[in-house]
Amino acid sequence: RRATPPPARRPSIHLPSAAEVVRLIDAAHAVNRRLPVFLRLAAVTGARRGELCALQWQHVDFQRRTLHIAGQVAHTAAGPVARPTKTHAERRLALDPATLGELGELCASCGVDADSYIFSHDPDRTTPWRPDYATLAFARLADRLGIAKIRLHDLRHFAATTMLLNGI
Numbered sequence: 001r002r003a004t005p006p007p008a009r010r011p012s013i014h015l016p017s018a019a020e021v022v023r024l025i026d027a028a029h030a031v032n033r034r035l036p037v038f039l040r041l042a043a044v045t046g047a048r049r050g051e052l053c054a055l056q057w058q059h060v061d062f063q064r065r066t067l068h069i070a071g072q073v074a075h076t077a078a079g080p081v082a083r084p085t086k087t088h089a090e091r092r093l094a095l096d097p098a099t100l101g102e103l104g105e106l107c108a109s110c111g112v113d114a115d116s117y118i119f120s121h122d123p124d125r126t127t128p129w130r131p132d133y134a135t136l137a138f139a140r141l142a143d144r145l146g147i148a149k150i151r152l153h154d155l156r157h158f159a160a161t162t163m164l165l166n167g168i
Contacts, residue, residue, distance in 0.1 A: 013157055014149045018064045034119050037102050046159030049131045057113040065100055067093045075130045
């Protein structure tokens with residue numbers, strides 16, 4: 001009764017290929033018009049799902065081509081709650097022109113306020129996506145495409161590996 005159980009095995013990381021990431025982003029257009037942008041940001045920046053859900057338009061600087069990660073969204077019984085990032089540190093990330101263009105198109109198509117959430121189901125965009133929505137949408141999409149071995153979090157590893165391979 002006093003024995004300590006062995007540590008749980010961590011799931012294996014299945015790094016998606018660039019082609020699989022492109023297929024996921026392309027197929028996401030049929031699910032939700034914001035999902036392709038969410039997946040692209042996950043693959044390009046390596047941001048956590050809760051950090052992406054917490055993004056508001058004020059966090060995108062189109063002039064400096066940066067994204068400000070200032071917090072995260074956690075889901076509780078009372079609903080979504082804003083929290084600091086996992087490491088309690090804010091950061092600014094450079095965005096490539098294509099990703100910035102996708103964000104610009106999304107911004108132009110919805111007439112947004114600075115404090116509205118980028119990823120929201122509400123017409124007024126005052127409530128962010130629940131992080132588990134992003135996970136479920138990704139899992140269903142990956143399963144439909146036959147690449148169900150990868151998880152949404154694996155896009156974070158994809159981003160880190162891609163950056164390392166490119167000397168960043």
